[in-house]
Amino acid sequence: MIQHDAVVRLEIVDGFGIVTIDNPPVNAGSTPVRAGLLACLADVAQHDLRGVVLIGAGRSFVAGSDIREFGAPLAPPELPQVIAAIEDCPHPVCAAIHGAALGGGFELALGCDLRIAAPDAVVGLPEVTLGIVPGAGGTQRLPRLTGLAKAITLVCSGRRISAPEAHDLGLIDALAASSDPQALLTTAFRALQGAPHKRRLRDLPVPVADPDAVKTAEAQALRRGKGRPNVQEAVALVKLSAEMPTDTALARERAAFQSLRLQEEAFALRHLFFAERAATRFEGPTAQPAEIRRVGIVGGGTMGQGICRAVLAAGLPVTLVERDAQARDAAAAAITGALDRSVGKGHLSPDDAYARKAALAPSHSLSDLADCDLVIEAVFEDMKVKQDLFRVLDTMLKPGTLLATNTSYLDIDALAAVTSRAADVVGLHFFSPADMMKLLEVVRAEHSADRSLSTALAFAKTLGKQAVVARNADGFIGNRIYAAYRRHAEFLIEDGATPEEVDNAATDFGFAMGPLAVGDMSGLDIAWAMRKRQAATRDPAARYVDIPDRLCAAGRFGRKVGGGWYDYIDGQLHPSDDVAAIIAQARAAKAITPRHFSPDDIQMRLLGAILSEAAAVLADGVAQRAGDIDVTLVHGYGFPRWRGGPLWRASGEPPDRIARMCDAAAQASGAEGALGSVTDMLAPLRAERQEIEKRKSGHA
Numbered sequence: 001m002i003q004h005d006a007v008v009r010l011e012i013v014d015g016f017g018i019v020t021i022d023n024p025p026v027n028a029g030s031t032p033v034r035a036g037l038l039a040c041l042a043d044v045a046q047h048d049l050r051g052v053v054l055i056g057a058g059r060s061f062v063a064g065s066d067i068r069e070f071g072a073p074l075a076p077p078e079l080p081q082v083i084a085a086i087e088d089c090p091h092p093v094c095a096a097i098h099g100a101a102l103g104g105g106f107e108l109a110l111g112c113d114l115r116i117a118a119p120d121a122v123v124g125l126p127e128v129t130l131g132i133v134p135g136a137g138g139t140q141r142l143p144r145l146t147g148l149a150k151a152i153t154l155v156c157s158g159r160r161i162s163a164p165e166a167h168d169l170g171l172i173d174a175l176a177a178s179s180d181p182q183a184l185l186t187t188a189f190r191a192l193q194g195a196p197h198k199r200r201l202r203d204l205p206v207p208v209a210d211p212d213a214v215k216t217a218e219a220q221a222l223r224r225g226k227g228r229p230n231v232q233e234a235v236a237l238v239k240l241s242a243e244m245p246t247d248t249a250l251a252r253e254r255a256a257f258q259s260l261r262l263q264e265e266a267f268a269l270r271h272l273f274f275a276e277r278a279a280t281r282f283e284g285p286t287a288q289p290a291e292i293r294r295v296g297i298v299g300g301g302t303m304g305q306g307i308c309r310a311v312l313a314a315g316l317p318v319t320l321v322e323r324d325a326q327a328r329d330a331a332a333a334a335i336t337g338a339l340d341r342s343v344g345k346g347h348l349s350p351d352d353a354y355a356r357k358a359a360l361a362p363s364h365s366l367s368d369l370a371d372c373d374l375v376i377e378a379v380f381e382d383m384k385v386k387q388d389l390f391r392v393l394d395t396m397l398k399p400g401t402l403l404a405t406n407t408s409y410l411d412i413d414a415l416a417a418v419t420s421r422a423a424d425v426v427g428l429h430f431f432s433p434a435d436m437m438k439l440l441e442v443v444r445a446e447h448s449a450d451r452s453l454s455t456a457l458a459f460a461k462t463l464g465k466q467a468v469v470a471r472n473a474d475g476f477i478g479n480r481i482y483a484a485y486r487r488h489a490e491f492l493i494e495d496g497a498t499p500e501e502v503d504n505a506a507t508d509f510g511f512a513m514g515p516l517a518v519g520d521m522s523g524l525d526i527a528w529a530m531r532k533r534q535a536a537t538r539d540p541a542a543r544y545v546d547i548p549d550r551l552c553a554a555g556r557f558g559r560k561v562g563g564g565w566y567d568y569i570d571g572q573l574h575p576s577d578d579v580a581a582i583i584a585q586a587r588a589a590k591a592i593t594p595r596h597f598s599p600d601d602i603q604m605r606l607l608g609a610i611l612s613e614a615a616a617v618l619a620d621g622v623a624q625r626a627g628d629i630d631v632t633l634v635h636g637y638g639f640p641r642w643r644g645g646p647l648w649r650a651s652g653e654p655p656d657r658i659a660r661m662c663d664a665a666a667q668a669s670g671a672e673g674a675l676g677s678v679t680d681m682l683a684p685l686r687a688e689r690q691e692i693e694k695r696k697s698g699h700a
């Protein structure tokens with residue numbers, strides 16, 4: 001055995017060279033990995049071998065190039081050089097993939113002559129999701145296997161492809177029986193014996209394309225890519241593969257990668273990449289999560305059904321309890337109906353739908369929850385209703401069952417207090433529709449045990465959700481900040497802006513929808529009912545805009561009744577003269593002279609409102625860190641991902657502009673400005689940016 005480096009080693013077995021990459025936790029392609037690979041490749045060239053296998057130690061092949069290196073000048077050797085060495089190697093090289101082969105990891109595999117994979121492996125080029133394009137030949141080698149149209153779709157979506165699908169697409173030559181290293185090596189040896197010659201993808205022609213299919217794929221990719229510059233670049237690069245010599249196209253791809261990785265957007269997306277992972281950690285001793293084998297859900301309304309679909313999709317059996325047989329059957333029928341519709345649309349295979357239906361046990365008896373390891377309540381949002389339920393569940397559930405509430409606003413400590421198992425109580429705040437929305441606030445109540453938190457976080461991961469740990473407080477992280485943002489939208493309208501001016505400013509900024517159109521979609525009557533309940537306890541000194549109340553009093557409950565902040569004709573949104581009149585009356589009642597707001601004024605005021613509330617959320621300890629707020633707003637509230645979240649975005653603004661926007665927001669709400677804490681909140685992010693600037697120029 002020839003040992004080159006701790007992170008990459010070479011051994012020779014039965015005439016095959018085995019190059020193992022060992023860089024925990026995910027074998028990210030760092031500078032030492034690239035150097036180690038190059039040294040091993042030089043070494044194998046000196047031996048008479050039947051072939052070479054490239055394999056990853058631990059849980060992955062190579063999860064991508066090391067993202068932490070992208071903000072600074074890249075140290076040699078660079079990945080294209082390593083791939084060139086594989087292509088120039090005198091022996092055929094086979095990538096033996098398990099776990100993830102993503103980004104630079106998949107490009108490494110595409111540089112090999114053969115690829116075999118474990119059945120549970122994933123491959124793909126997720127670079128566009130990081131604001132960049134593949135930088136080591138992904139846009140040039142992939143189309144040679146899939147054709148242009150498919151390559152455009154795959155590169156521009158960044159989708160992770162399962163090994164069986166990759167095999168069907170021709171990206172993988174053979175599937176191994178398992179991810180056991182011996183099974184992988186056996187399959188790789190067999191593949192090399194069956195194809196003992198070099199088969200460099202760069203030498204293959206790009207299959208002749210149907211121009212219409214390419215045009216359709218391009219249009220779809222650009223639409224889904226929301227006009228981001230790196231997606232446009234990715235489309236152009238894939239097309240180059242059929243238009244110019246490989247080396248020229250590879251150089252163009254490399255130049256685009258080098259330029260994009262240093263743009264603001266790429267830094268913002270890298271900030272989110274690491275913030276997303278940090279958000280799932282909580283301060284405290286690490287505790288082993290309990291195993292969740294069966295999940296109970298109480299309440300089969302919209303939310304309960306969505307949670308149920310999400311849990312079934314993760315392969316876990318569910319007992320869904322409704323209050324009586326009729327409600328039980330209606331909930332079960334709605335869930336199976338949704339599964340059938342997914343099959344009809346081709347989003348789900350009939351076999352998977354069958355398995356999910358079989359895993360659903362509808363019931364109208366809480367006693368059927370006795371064998372569940374986790375029970376989530378999703379009943380009516382009312383403290384008494386939920387407390388009564390928790391009292392009963394406390395007597396029925398086995399010891400150690402994790403008891404979760406899906407409440408959006410209620411005090412979880414008050415819920416836990418009626419049980420004898422407060423340590424086992426947490427919040428699991430799903431967003432609607434719960435099977436589609438990625439965010440899951442995992443709420444730590446005062447007495448929640450570390451083990452309960454760990455179990456809830458592991459469960460979130462099983463569901464494929466982005467968890468963010470929050471403390472128990474009104475509205476937790478997301479709803480509290482969003483409420484401040486929405487309130488501020490109403491201030492702007494009362495002060496002179498029109499609903500469409502506010503919404504257009506928000507969508508121009510990058511929000512998926514404006515706050516008023518969102519209100520219309522969710523229904524204005526729900527918030528109206530809540531405001532009426534809270535009227536007696538409202539702070540009389542706080543600014544209160546009664547325009548939404550006036551809209552509701554006029555029957556304008558939102559999209560579902562054809563009118564809210566807007567009119568809806570055939571499902572299309574239109575500015576409403578009636579609404580303009582209601583707004584004018586409300587202003588007149590308060591003797592407000594309307595003033596003009598530019599789109600920039602509106603954007604800055606809305607961002608100021610978000611920042612001020614975010615600072616309070618952090619100061620109160622409801623969120624643990626600034627990045628958690630960015631992750632929450634991006635995954636749950638449509639904040640543009642490519643801006644890195646509101647706090648990251650704000651940390652790039654000059655401090656005096658932040659001061660102006662927070663002052664304006666504070667003045668409008670009649671509250672004290674929270675500028676001191678906003679400055680403190682942004683300080684670590686500003687420091688991160690300064691570090692970036694230094695590293696960019698290689699001076700760190």
Ligand code: 3H9
Pocket residue numbers: 025026028060063064065066067068079080100102103104105107126127130133134135136138274277278
């Ligand atoms: C690229 O390759 C561009 C090329 O074209 C350029 C060619 C020149 N770098 O997610 P986890 C860390 S772009 C650095 O919790 P899981 C991660 O931060 C890259 N670090 O595990 C975490 O650290 P910590 C394209 C990375 O099991 C730890 O590993 N690749 C990288 O839930 C565990 O991560 C991607 O976009 C990285 N590339 O999921 C894939 N990847 O413990 C990104 C992970 O300190 N990675 N870390 O918080 C993933 O999708 C997931 O990590 C993976 C495992 C699915 C692999």
